[in-house]
Amino acid sequence: MLVGRLIDLMWRQKRVRQHDDQLLQAHIDSVQASNDRVPLRAALQAMAPEFALADTVKKVETLLKKHKHYAKVIVHWVPRPTDAEKEATWGAAISEYLKNLKVGEVVEGPSEITTFVDPFKVELQEDRMGRLDDRILTVTKRLVQVKASKDLLAPRNVPPKMVGVNAPSAASPGLTIDNEADSNGTVDRVSTSEEIRWVPSPIDYRSGNKPLLKHLEDQETSGAIFTMAAKTVRK
Structure with a gap:
């Protein structure tokens, strides 16, 4: 048109x-x-x-x-x-x-x-x-505005970002998931302590991961407060 x-x-x-x-x-x-x-x-x-x-x-x-x-x-x-x-x-x-x-x-x-x-x-x-x-x-x-809006709002196929995980080194071939036994049936506390740095511990929603849940609750509360403050400023 x-x-x-x-x-x-x-x-x-x-x-x-x-x-x-x-x-x-x-x-x-x-x-x-x-x-x-x-x-x-x-x-x-x-x-x-x-x-x-x-x-x-x-x-x-x-x-x-x-x-x-x-x-x-x-x-x-x-x-x-x-x-x-x-x-x-x-x-x-x-x-x-x-x-x-x-x-x-x-x-x-x-x-x-x-x-x-x-x-x-x-x-x-x-x-x-x-x-x-x-x-x-x-x-x-x-x-020009229509063309710019079309380019800006056009859907883009962005490939998902891959998070690299370091493979177990040869020095610790028996590295296992946290608190899990290896093939010999033993738990290596040293290897699992290193595992914690790159594999997060699972959240048990029955007992709850209290630090993580507390952090999410604080984030939700601060987000609600910020939203209310923004609405008040706009009014």
């Missing part, structure tokens, strides 16, 4: 960046297209006085042939009147339209860069990308 979330966030960040780049490129293209229209509109506006003098359809058509590169645009903006009585005012209508045409200014140099870059939009984009970065970092940290 976390890996899927991380991939989704990274793809979203990539799409956001591509979207911002496309918006910026569209704005640049719009400004450049507007710059290209400025000289064309200025040239059309300069034709207004000529069309103002054209009081007949023939004179208008002559001017359209003269400015053949702009004729289609002019006719699209101001089409020829269908009424024969208004044909004489066609030239004046074209002149009035061209005179009121908005030319605009060419955006270039530092002003062009300022037009392309909107500080408010840049701040919004940076804030959005920053939030996505924070989410990606949070999910990544969770992934």
